């Protein structure tokens with residue numbers, strides 16, 4: 001039996017051969033680390049064989065590094081996470097990526113970067129060097145830096161002099177990743193410094209209140225993130241958050257809701273209620289592809305007042321749907337009793353992760369009280385995988401679809417840090433909202449304790465098998481009239 005390191009290396013080597021062969025056959029290129037990011041540079045990932053091989057190569061490389069790097073250095077990759085975050089924040093806010101783009105592949109000297117953005121050249125050089133050690137930037141010659149494919153993702157693609165002159169508008173009209181990174185390096189970054197203080201305080205350790213988050217502690221006020229954003233002095237941060245969120249939305253397949261459930265199996269005239277449905281982005285493809293469905297999109301009254309736009313969106317996309325009454329837009333608080341009783345489907349997308357268990361329970365109870373035996377609950381959420389190999393990763397509950405695709409052993413089952421984005425989102429939810437992403441076991445327990453039974457998980461093939469999967473549940477039938485809670 002070969003050593004664990006050799007097994008990992010063999011997996012890496014076999015996957016690289018598969019990747020190179022498939023790329024050659026399909027005329028796809030492996031991206032150059034030093035060339036700027038462009039959607040084209042990631043096109044090779046569109047092929048599922050290549051995407052899987054690339055994931056195994058990356059997971060194997062990281063596992064080999066964990067074996068061979070001195071443990072104190074590996075530890076300090078984590079301990080020093082905020083050192084690198086601080087360095088990157090300086091580079092984003094002082095528009096280094098835009099300046100380097102204009103300098104091209106030969107790079108720009110720190111004195112010339114500093115002459116443009118007004119920073120101290122020596123300090124900038126130190127920030128850039130620690131990031132270059134992680135391939136975020138590249139030190140072409142001593143004190144001369146260029147972008148890599150990674151740093152170019154932070155590019156607003158605007159002239160550097162414009163973003164330096166007008167930092168408040170730098171994210172407007174961009175695709176949102178720089179805005180998202182800038183947000184993550186600000187509000188949750190500040191919150192992260194107070195995670196332990198929040199958990200060391202008996203008053204907040206077990207709290208599920210959104211205004212008892214580490215972020216609230218960091219700003220020194222019992223406030224939710226939304227209340228923080230309502231303050232006039234935080235208008236830029238609110239706009240930046242919204243631009244970043246639109247960027248995330250844009251990464252989702254626009255018709256993700258179509259694959260969430262067997263919609264065509266519903267009877268003619270079936271009623272679907274999109275609970276907390278926002279402006280109806282997910283309901284639109286359903287209304288378009290399934291003209292026999294009656295759809296109700298519910299959200300907070302405030303959203304509906306603000307978004308007369310919403311009616312406009314529907315009028316533009318599907319003029320007859322609202323006029324005919326087939327699609328209804330409705331102001332409804334999901335913590336209040338649900339007016340639509342006995343519908344076919346309650347569709348709940350990206351709501352649970354915003355709330356702690358106690359608040360989710362309130363929502364689920366209202367839906368359960370309005371459910372009939374035929375009612376299905378369809379949730380779209382990230383389902384967090386465990387890091388270990390376990391064929392009964394749903395706790396032996398036998399829920400079809402609940403076990404995600406696992407990386408081959410001895411790699412970590414969840415592909416380790418290659419799939420880190422979901423876990424980042426989970427900690428982010430804790431820091432900002434005191435809420436969380438959940439494993440299938442957690443979802444099942446939460447639903448069960450509120451009168452729902454999970455029947456299956458529908459996973460989209462390819463890409464990230466954790467992000468936005470759908471979970472189907474049915475009401476737990478009661479013995480003698482009331483739910484078995």
Ligand SMILES: C[S@@+](CC[C@H](N)C(=O)[O-])C[C@H]1O[C@@H](n2cnc3c(N)ncnc32)[C@H](O)[C@@H]1O
Pocket residue numbers: 275276277278279281282298299300303332333334335348349350351354
């Ligand atoms: C993350 S968004 C998800 C929107 C939509 N389901 C989607 O996936 O595109 C969360 C939504 O919950 C809504 N929301 C927050 N609190 C609510 C409440 N108490 N009642 C109804 N909707 C609420 C927000 O206005 C927002 O539209």
